Amino acid sequence: MKSSKLQTLLFSAAGVLFVFIALVGLNLIFSPARLRLDLTGDKLHTLSPGTREILRRLDGPVEVRFYVSQGKDRMPQALKTYVQSVDDLLAEFRAESGNKIEIRKIDPEPDSEAEDSARLDGVQGQPLPNGEEFYLGIAVENPPDKAVLPFLAPQREKLLEYDLARAVSQVLSTNRPVVGVMSPLPVMGGAMNPMMMMQMGRQQQSEPWVFVSELRRDFDVRSVPMDGTPVDSDIRVLMVIHPRDISDAAQFALDQFVLRGGKLMVFVDPLCISDVQRQQPNPMGLNFGTSSSLPKLFQAWGFDFPAQVVADTQFMRELGGRDGRPQPVPGFLFVNASGIDQSSVVTAQVDDVWMPFPGALQGTAAAGLKAEPLLFSTKDSQLVDGITAQLNPEKVLQDFRPSGVVYNLAVRLGGRFKTAFPDGNPSGSDTNAPAGPADLKEASSDNVVYVFGDADMLANNFTVQINQMMRIAMPLNANLSLVQNVVEQAAGDASLVGARSRASVRRPFTVVREMESRARNAYQNKIAELDRKLQDLQGELSKIQVRQEGETARVILSPEQQQALKNYTAQQAETRKELRNTRRNLRQDVDSLENRLKWVNIAAMPVLVSVVGIALAVVRRRRMAAR
């Protein structure tokens, strides 16, 4: 009796309520659980270990403001899939951070507070075809630090996780990393080089090179003397640019810098044409470039850096020659995607790098080190004499014999570095020097050195076009972003190295694309031919018409002429029609395929089901009738 009472209670409204609360509670308990299977082929929704490491380090809330225009006409259709994947990734970040990352999705409608907020955060509006602007950007804030991704370009989709992780890591670290620059060139501007100023006298105080001012947005950039004094310990990245005539003592300083974990970026050059101060007019009135290397260090790392220039006929372009005529210069390399490592984070999005007269980094890396080429020539390349390459490119082309070798133009060298100075400091025991830390013989952990076979690639002439009126520098190529990528990678969070580039979410209809390009190839000639024919006919017609007007009304067109006029007009109409049809044919195959598939998908299965249903019904009826 008692149990039936209990049952009545349980199965009453109260019971329903109880079950409801229990189930909601169960869902709540499991809501922080992150037990899941990522069944996508490329593990699209699984963050890389580097990103997870960064997110795990968060100790307080970080606000992510995701500015995205919403609504039918305010975001290009093509970007909607991409927006979805950004959403997903942000959700991943939040979940992985244990909800410490707070996401505010903001729709910057025109003339709204939200739009002002986007502008204030530095998120940039992008033009729509109708003249309005749409927003797709992210600001990450952990007061007082803020990192902004002004526009999430879909071209950088693969790097989205890396970019976001970098932004989070930027707002986590309190002080800006210090980047040192060591160079005999006036890279840091005139003010940093007073001796030179005095010598030059009349020259105005020059400004730093554009790449320095760009780096100053994110880093403290500091000049480092090339005199052999130890590199300051707070410098995280050291850029050595065209170290011509470098002393062993200075190389020792670099050696020790690398061994204690500093990140070194080297730009050596067999022919640096930007080294103006060194250039003294010779009797012929010509300026020659100078060369640089790090002989001691390169030897220890297993590099050979010949004083010759890489000429590549696939990467050359025509440049203004001495007499102003365009002329191909095989030593001036315009490196495109086929000479750029697409798998490395620093170069994956780089497509066009200019290297004026670069050298080749040859040899095999020393034991314990691994060299990964970042930039390389094609096989249509050859090592040539620098001066000839600069002054007589025609001769280089005449004598060109492709070596069939792919030369490394820039290399990422990683591993456990050993000293290049096993006998200690080459400047001897300097008793006056303060007793510093003992000389290191070997690095305690793995490190990375980036070596570029060219220094001119940093010079303003070959990186930006400066609009003097508006004081804006427009990038000419990807040189600046490449350098920025490398510095960021080197200066940034060590975990960022592990943040990989993601696979693209997009998987297009390859079959349709192939058909379209096939059709385009097939019809291209025909369209060109018809276009030409149309122009010819136009010409003939206008000739007759001119004749007609020239002899105004005095002479009526002869019957033959009239006939010709009629013929041409008819032909013209015919050609126009054909051209229209041909253009339509371009998509015909695709359209008919799409139509076929559409109808098969919509109708085939229902028809089949109906047939089966009717057949079964008939069979059943017969069986019934037979009984």
Next chain:
Amino acid sequence: MSESLRNVWTIAKRELVGYFNSPVAYVFIVIFLLLNGFFTFMLGNYFLRGEANLNAFLMWHPWLYLFLVPAAGMRLWAEERRVGTLELLLTMPIAAWQAILGKFVACWAFIALALFLTFPVVITTMYLGDPDVGMMWTGYLGSVLLAGAYLSVTVMTSAMTRNQVISFILSVVICFFLILAGWEPVTDLMVRWAPEWLVSTVASFSVMPHFAGFQRGVVDIRDLLFFGSVITFCLFATSVVLRGLRAA
């Protein structure tokens, strides 16, 4: 235990065979397939998207099921009540929950079969491009679970009334709420006047965010738990209603 499972299976089989003895099942499947094809290829701009995935197909399911699933399930108990076979069924030597589960499983399997017959869209996608197969599997899994959640709601409303039309309408209304609570345009509107926690709590009752994970290729234990909870709750409520009827 195996005895009760066998009872569930007996009920389910009897029910499922019953479907195919009438033309209604075929009509339902044909309409289901026609609507799916039409929405995917006409309204979903499958070709215009040019993406080798099932988004144009799956995105309609919460809306298609809104009407199709109640239509399939509205008669489950209402019909028994109207014809008066309910008492008969309940006096059979099986527990009420076994009958409820059996009928539910039968109807669910029937909808799953209809869904299975949409496989030409998978073949088409694989022919046109190189889709992510894992993502397609999870998409279908999510769709089946979504249909299960709707169906459990319909089973519940069906037990509440002897009128199939009322059962259908009630079920559509409840399922509609399950969509809207987490549908982005609605939550976006709510954000303007309701506090964040309220919006997210309400949204967590919706099928939409839980279905989204499956569409992306992720099987999350929380999404499984959600659909499981909806089904459990509705079937439990059904048993309460039926018990009340028997007591009356």
